[in-house]
Amino acid sequence: MILHHQYAEQLSSLGSYVVPSPLDNMQVELFNHELAQQIGFPIDDISPDQLLAMLHSPSTPFTFKAFAQKYGGHQFGHWNPELGDGRGLLLGELKNQQGYYTDLHLKGAGPTPYSRHADGRAVLRSTIREYIGGEALHALGIPSSRSLCLFSSNTQVLRETAEPGAMMIRTAPSHIRFGHFEYYFYAQQHDKLEQLMDYTIANHFSECANADNPYAELLRQITLRTARMIALWQCHGFVHGVMNTDNMSIHGITFDYGPYAFMDYYDSNAVFNHTDQGGRYAFDQQPGIALWNLNALAHAFSSHCSIDELKDILSQFEPTYLAQYNSIMLLRMGLESTSEHKSCLTTWLDMLASEQRDYTYSFRQLALCDGINLCDSLRDNFIDRRRFDKWWNHYSALRQRSANQSTDLTRLNPVVIPRTHLLQDAIESAELDDFSKTTTLLEATSTPYDKKWDNHDLSKPPATTSAVSLSCSS
Numbered sequence: 001m002i003l004h005h006q007y008a009e010q011l012s013s014l015g016s017y018v019v020p021s022p023l024d025n026m027q028v029e030l031f032n033h034e035l036a037q038q039i040g041f042p043i044d045d046i047s048p049d050q051l052l053a054m055l056h057s058p059s060t061p062f063t064f065k066a067f068a069q070k071y072g073g074h075q076f077g078h079w080n081p082e083l084g085d086g087r088g089l090l091l092g093e094l095k096n097q098q099g100y101y102t103d104l105h106l107k108g109a110g111p112t113p114y115s116r117h118a119d120g121r122a123v124l125r126s127t128i129r130e131y132i133g134g135e136a137l138h139a140l141g142i143p144s145s146r147s148l149c150l151f152s153s154n155t156q157v158l159r160e161t162a163e164p165g166a167m168m169i170r171t172a173p174s175h176i177r178f179g180h181f182e183y184y185f186y187a188q189q190h191d192k193l194e195q196l197m198d199y200t201i202a203n204h205f206s207e208c209a210n211a212d213n214p215y216a217e218l219l220r221q222i223t224l225r226t227a228r229m230i231a232l233w234q235c236h237g238f239v240h241g242v243m244n245t246d247n248m249s250i251h252g253i254t255f256d257y258g259p260y261a262f263m264d265y266y267d268s269n270a271v272f273n274h275t276d277q278g279g280r281y282a283f284d285q286q287p288g289i290a291l292w293n294l295n296a297l298a299h300a301f302s303s304h305c306s307i308d309e310l311k312d313i314l315s316q317f318e319p320t321y322l323a324q325y326n327s328i329m330l331l332r333m334g335l336e337s338t339s340e341h342k343s344c345l346t347t348w349l350d351m352l353a354s355e356q357r358d359y360t361y362s363f364r365q366l367a368l369c370d371g372i373n374l375c376d377s378l379r380d381n382f383i384d385r386r387r388f389d390k391w392w393n394h395y396s397a398l399r400q401r402s403a404n405q406s407t408d409l410t411r412l413n414p415v416v417i418p419r420t421h422l423l424q425d426a427i428e429s430a431e432l433d434d435f436s437k438t439t440t441l442l443e444a445t446s447t448p449y450d451k452k453w454d455n456h457d458l459s460k461p462p463a464t465t466s467a468v469s470l471s472c473s474s
Ligand code: AMP
Pocket: 082, 083, 084, 085, 086, 087, 088, 114, 115, 116, 118, 119, 120, 121, 122, 242, 247, 256, 258, 474
């Protein structure tokens, strides 16, 4: 057996079987051999081209039980029961040698019962962004869905303009979202809700099974994992862009990449999704929104947990988030967890904000100076040198006394991240059938701490500091 179909078989009433519909002249452009090995994909028996060929027939292990999951979601704060996999299909689950299961999910596979008159497709632009985004976050140590392969095609797909269509296969422990539980709760299908909860515990959170209340323990684990993931987003300047509850994974992994961006210059209010006019999903709103989303999820657990249990679980979000955020940020600077060290971090962020300095580049330059010898490249980054010098003297003194004094900070501060302008440049070439920039950017963002990129063009901030704006249409 190559693929398992546990979700489709055990929860068959929670979605629909749909056969993937191929695009014209599909070609394998990217295939992640390392990931394939880890998740137990039988790469010695099935080449990427054979996998693609198998997606063209309805009766292969990859297609015969392809399944569109039904879910709902709070979109920009409003409940929408009409969601589900409108263009993605769960092909099945792979089991690796250690016994872990991984979902294979084909995105852009054609219409499903949940497409709501949309075309069921994805464009090359958004699949490249998602492919690189998933691998980049993983390499940074931020939990994420990952990217197995990308197929280009000759089919044109209509968005704001006609664009080349594409598909990708992404992987995750499961594709269960907050919105799955919410849907069955609001639809008052309590038997299905409980089936889903039991399935989730048995297959993905077995550590919760023996708790006094396994459902409460499940919600607690989701809360803690989400808090840790959001802390990592904030540490790295990542803005997801569409934190609707249907885009929130129960595993606390970054999921459903849309108009995401890493901030270039530091701006705590940064918004890149141009449909988010009110800034609901702005950079500094993300922790609060994650808690809002967890509240929405907790509501769906309210028949299975007491009010006191729900309050206790949700109250663990903020301390978990803050502890994780502070410890990573201080470590990135080689500092310790004291109030004096924290205030040094705050002043550094204030300097970056007031001078609109590039976030990732500034941290990398700081890491390249070892805290004792000031490098010109760091000092020259700032306009107000008097303020900078004062800060540096304080920082340098703290760092030299810090227990983390000898930590190599280049291992904690990336040199390359998938900046929007780099992605756009790679996409424009790929749309002309040249994937070389995509491959190089993927390689660089998959090895983001490697010193070999320090003088490479991919490490440089964009020439202009004007804010980018990204379309949600993908
Ligand atoms: P997203 O904004 O990508 O998270 O999608 C929100 C909802 O719209 C989900 O139910 C998707 O499956 C659906 N959706 C997005 N784009 C398409 C499309 N091109 N065709 C069909 N459904 C889509």
